Amino acid sequence: MKPARQTAARGHSGAENFDEKMRGARKVFLKNYQLLILILPAFAATFIFSYIPMYGVQIAFKNFRPSLGIWASEWVGLEHFVRLFQFPNFLPMLRNTLTITLYTLAVFPIEIIVALMLNELGSLKFKKTVQMVSYAPHFLSTVVLCGIVKLFLGRANGVVNNLLAFLGGDRIDFLALPEAFASIYVWSGVWQNVGWGTIIYLAALAGVSSELVEAARMDGAGRLRIIWHVNIPALTPTIVILFIMSAGSIMSLGYEKIFLLQNNLNLPASRVISTYVYDMGILRNQFSYATAIDFFNNAVNIATLMAVNALADRLTGIGLW
Amino acid sequence: MGAGMGAGGAKKAGTPARRRPTIRRSRGDMIFDAANYALMGLFLLIMLYPLYYTIIASVSDINEVSLGHVLFLPKGFTLDAYRQIVGNSLIWSGYFNSALYTVLGTAYGLIVMVPLAYALSKKFLIAKGFITWFFIFTMYFSGGMIPAYILRVQTLGMSNSMWVMVLGSVSVYNMIVTRTFFKAAVPEELFESAEIDGASQFRCFFSIALPLAVPIIAVMALFFGVSQWNSYFNALLYISDKAKYPLQLVLRNILILNEPMAIDKDMLTSMSAAQAQDQIFRQRLAESMKYSVIFIASAPLLIAYPFVQKHFVKGMLIGSVKG
Numbered sequence: 098m099k100p101a102r103q104t105a106a107r108g109h110s111g112a113e114n115f116d117e118k119m120r121g122a123r124k125v126f127l128k129n130y131q132l133l134i135l136i137l138p139a140f141a142a143t144f145i146f147s148y149i150p151m152y153g154v155q156i157a158f159k160n161f162r163p164s165l166g167i168w169a170s171e172w173v174g175l176e177h178f179v180r181l182f183q184f185p186n187f188l189p190m191l192r193n194t195l196t197i198t199l200y201t202l203a204v205f206p207i208e209i210i211v212a213l214m215l216n217e218l219g220s221l222k223f224k225k226t227v228q229m230v231s232y233a234p235h236f237l238s239t240v241v242l243c244g245i246v247k248l249f250l251g252r253a254n255g256v257v258n259n260l261l262a263f264l265g266g267d268r269i270d271f272l273a274l275p276e277a278f279a280s281i282y283v284w285s286g287v288w289q290n291v292g293w294g295t296i297i298y299l300a301a302l303a304g305v306s307s308e309l310v311e312a313a314r315m316d317g318a319g320r321l322r323i324i325w326h327v328n329i330p331a332l333t334p335t336i337v338i339l340f341i342m343s344a345g346s347i348m349s350l351g352y353e354k355i356f357l358l359q360n361n362l363n364l365p366a367s368r369v370i371s372t373y374v375y376d377m378g379i380l381r382n383q384f385s386y387a388t389a390i391d392f393f394n395n396a397v398n399i400a401t402l403m404a405v406n407a408l409a410d411r412l413t414g415i416g417l418w
Numbered sequence: 419m420g421a422g423m424g425a426g427g428a429k430k431a432g433t434p435a436r437r438r439p440t441i442r443r444s445r446g447d448m449i450f451d452a453a454n455y456a457l458m459g460l461f462l463l464i465m466l467y468p469l470y471y472t473i474i475a476s477v478s479d480i481n482e483v484s485l486g487h488v489l490f491l492p493k494g495f496t497l498d499a500y501r502q503i504v505g506n507s508l509i510w511s512g513y514f515n516s517a518l519y520t521v522l523g524t525a526y527g528l529i530v531m532v533p534l535a536y537a538l539s540k541k542f543l544i545a546k547g548f549i550t551w552f553f554i555f556t557m558y559f560s561g562g563m564i565p566a567y568i569l570r571v572q573t574l575g576m577s578n579s580m581w582v583m584v585l586g587s588v589s590v591y592n593m594i595v596t597r598t599f600f601k602a603a604v605p606e607e608l609f610e611s612a613e614i615d616g617a618s619q620f621r622c623f624f625s626i627a628l629p630l631a632v633p634i635i636a637v638m639a640l641f642f643g644v645s646q647w648n649s650y651f652n653a654l655l656y657i658s659d660k661a662k663y664p665l666q667l668v669l670r671n672i673l674i675l676n677e678p679m680a681i682d683k684d685m686l687t688s689m690s691a692a693q694a695q696d697q698i699f700r701q702r703l704a705e706s707m708k709y710s711v712i713f714i715a716s717a718p719l720l721i722a723y724p725f726v727q728k729h730f731v732k733g734m735l736i737g738s739v740k741g
Contacts, residue, residue, distance in 0.1 A: 131619035135533035139588045146587040150561025231465045236719045238648035244673030259486030320450045378564040391562030
């Protein structure tokens with residue numbers, strides 16, 4: 098259609114050509130202006146609540162004074178970053194962040210395994226029941242989850258300690274032990290999200306061709322062999338994408354949850370970079386310093402995301418972009 | 419891995435290719451199935467038990483719970499803990515506030531997000547690349563906690579305002595899911611013929627796209643609703659007036675900070691003087707009230723859950739079509 102109109106236009110005089118163009122522009126405008134109006138609320142909301150804070154990031158390089166505002170506060174260069182790197186707890190904090198994150202990434206295969214096992218269940222009724230129950234914890238709030246964790250692990254009355262005492266062991270205040278913190282954080286998260294996490298994998302498994310499975314059976318492959326050679330390869334693209342995404346949030350752990358599980362006794366293991374931002378910024382009003390910490394955190398996230406993405410792209414040909 | 423192999427070959431190659439049930443199962447397959455069912459049964463128990471225990475502990479006699487006698491069935495059935503909570507005004511105002519924030523926040527989220535998703539699903543939208551990246555960029559980079567705090571508290575003066583809980587940026591991930599739905603589920607020809615008949619883009623959106631998008635809008639409303647109902651951190655940052663606390667913040671004070679809940683006076687007089695004075699008893703009562711608080715706070719979701727579960731799954735799946 099397009100070339101035809103162009104040859105037609107070439108035959109017209111200049112004035113007609115101009116007319117044609119105007120009509121085209123008018124048409125584009127008419128078709129688009131209402132769409133742009135539909136976009137406007139989202140554009141405004143994002144501009145105000147995302148882009149203005151991005152503009153505010155400059156206070157990481159300034160000494161922010163509320164009376165002067167963001168723009169007029171004086172520049173101090175990298176002073177706040179230097180202070181962060183020289184902070185004696187910086188390395189322990191970084192180590193805690195990385196420990197908890199790597200631990201979280203290490204349990205990543207659990208939901209894949211559960212999905213593969215669910216997929217093998219012959220009884221549809223039982224499968225549905227397991228799915229229904231295992232999705233439920235996903236809908237509990239972080240506060241409720243941490244409340245349950247605290248109650249269950251409680252030293253005096255918690256069910257876990259009751260069991261320990263019943264078996265003749267000593268009661269342990271788990272939440273006061275720094276060395277138990279990462280495990281508590283990670284495994285309570287597994288309990289909450291493993292069921293929900295299987296949904297995407299189960300959908301991918303439903304797409305595995307039954308002829309392929311049948312052919313493998315004909316060739317004498319057992320169930321585990323079929324899982325290994327048919328089902329897992331079918332999941333690979335999904336696994337890679339989800340892994341890249343979780344690696345991208347490597348430093349921005351669920352600080353809302355860590356914050357709730359944190360107490361003075363487990364602080365050596367539970368002080369992570371993102372909770373330190375809250376401590377410094379909101380509790381102590383050191384806005385510039387806290388912003389610098391957050392900025393550092395964010396930059397590491399983006400760098401990790403890009404590195405993992407590039408690596409996955411090279412290894413498997415699958416990437417985010 | 420080799421377990422299923424040898425016996426599997428015994429199957430007659432000549433039988434017509436039917437589905438599994440008719441194929442004779444090898445011994446390896448049977449072992450596999452037995453192990454799989456056993457492990458999944460165990461998994462089911464692990465998932466279920468904490469929820470179940472919370473409920474039975476909330477209706478059991480407090481002393482029995484503390485002594486570890488409650489494991490599988492409630493002991494000394496009592497609703498004392500619930501009776502205490504019914505009298506707690508903070509919980510009720512929290513409930514009310516959360517409901518208000520959830521309804522308004524969900525409505526706001528949809529009003530901002532759905533039209534955007536529709537517009538971005540159009541091929542002919544001008545500057546589409548720029549507009550898309552304008553939103554996608556916010557998924558990867560943000561100003562962080564403090565600049566957002568300065569904006570809301572100092573520039574906009576929103577602390578302790580209901581609007582700080584309602585207004586916010588666009589949820590880009592959900593927008594992409596909705597856009598995928600518009601692209602896949604609403605045939606382009608429908609719009610083309612409507613446009614030939616002289617329908618404007620507004621008309622196309624409100625009269626054609628929206629009615630067809632009801633399923634995805636319902637799913638998104640559920641997503642927004644649940645995350646609003648469950649969020650506490652925003653309230654922690656911006657709401658200091660206890661009368662405006664959402665339920666989750668009230669819960670945090672009770673469950674995490676161990677803030678004592680007021681014990682009803684009638685109940686105290688009904689207890690023996692010795693009990694009322696007993697520090698341990700009070701501590702146990704507080705503990706038992708926590709179980710009931712958890713149940714009461716999660717009840718709306720848990721009751722609605724069986725009915726809406728499949729919609730959530732549907733929403734997840736639309737999203738996974740194109741991440």
